Amino acid sequence: MTPALKISNLCAQEDTATLLQDVSFSAACGEFIGIVGPNGAGKSTLLQSIARIRSNIAGDIEVFGAAIDSLSSIKRARALAYLPQLRKVHWAITAEAVVALGRFAFGKPDRLSPQDLEAVENAMVECNAYAFRNRPVHMLSGGEQTRVHLARLFASHAPIMLADEPTAALDPKHALDILSALRRKADNGALVIAALHDLDYATRYCTRIIVLDDGLVVADASPNEALSNEVIHQSFGVHAQRVGERGMTALRLTTLG
Structure with a gap:
């Protein structure tokens, strides 16, 4: 079966710095899929x-x-949607209008079809952003803005969804809600790839984890296999202990000192 996404020998440089080294999967x-790694590892x-x-x-x-x-830009946009890490909006556009941008690949955001309107509304409800749909997005809190932009991602209905730190600026409840929503997208047939900093969240919600360190893939497996104590020690410089009961396991991290 043809994979949804195939990466072969991907390398990236910035001036003289090597950011990615022969990444393949x-x-x-x-x-x-959760993309994890220390700061500067190459996730973004x-x-x-x-x-x-x-x-x-x-x-x-x-x-x-x-x-x-x-692929044409339209075909690419219909196949793949991307939530960037930096997503600040500085002009007076409503939250609903931002989410409607997710329908760009299907027509003009200012001329939404009934199907587009339904996709926008459903995405805002799913991301708990519908209550402030008519508010200017630049007046929302950081966490509320994150939920709006994630709703834009969901409104695209793209079969491949990329999210860079989707839980940034979210309180614990909304972070868990968003991760649950991303997992539902995957369970319903989408390919979801998210850069995550919280290893416990990654272990609990992802079906697979890729660990990057210095631009290299150092692990690519199920969560418990990829985030072994050895990998966490070597790549993140901390100790890991798995604790839990009734089938629920959490990672407890402590410094090496």
Whole structure:
């Protein structure tokens, strides 16, 4: 079966700095892949490269068997949606209008069809953002803005969804709600790839984890296998202990000192 996404020997540089080194993996619809690693490991660079935000890259990226650069911008937008890490809005546009941008690949956001309107409303409800749909997005809190932009991602109905730190600025309840929503997207057939900082969240919600360190893939497996004590020790410089009961396991991290 053709994978939804295939990355082959992906490399990225910024001036003289190497950001990604021969990253290769394939991913199928139905997976929720967490990209984890220490600061500067290449998590955001990887997502930006897949989304074609970065141009200074080498290697091959295929989407459903087609080279990504062979796709028109519309076909690419319908296949793949991207939530960036920095998503501040500084102009007076409503939250609902921001979410409607997720329907850009299907027509003009200012001329939404009934199907578009339904997609926007459902996405805002799913992300707990519907209550402030008519408020200017720049007047919302950081956490509320995060939920609005995630709703934009969901409104796209893209089969591949990339999210860079989707729980940034969220309180614990909304972080868990959003991760649950991302997992539901995967369970319903989407390929979800998210850069995450919280290893416990990644272990609990992802079906697969890729660990990056210094631009290299150092682990790619199920959560418990990828985030072994040895990998956590070597890549993150901390001790890991798994605690839990009744089938629920959490990671407890402590410093090496």
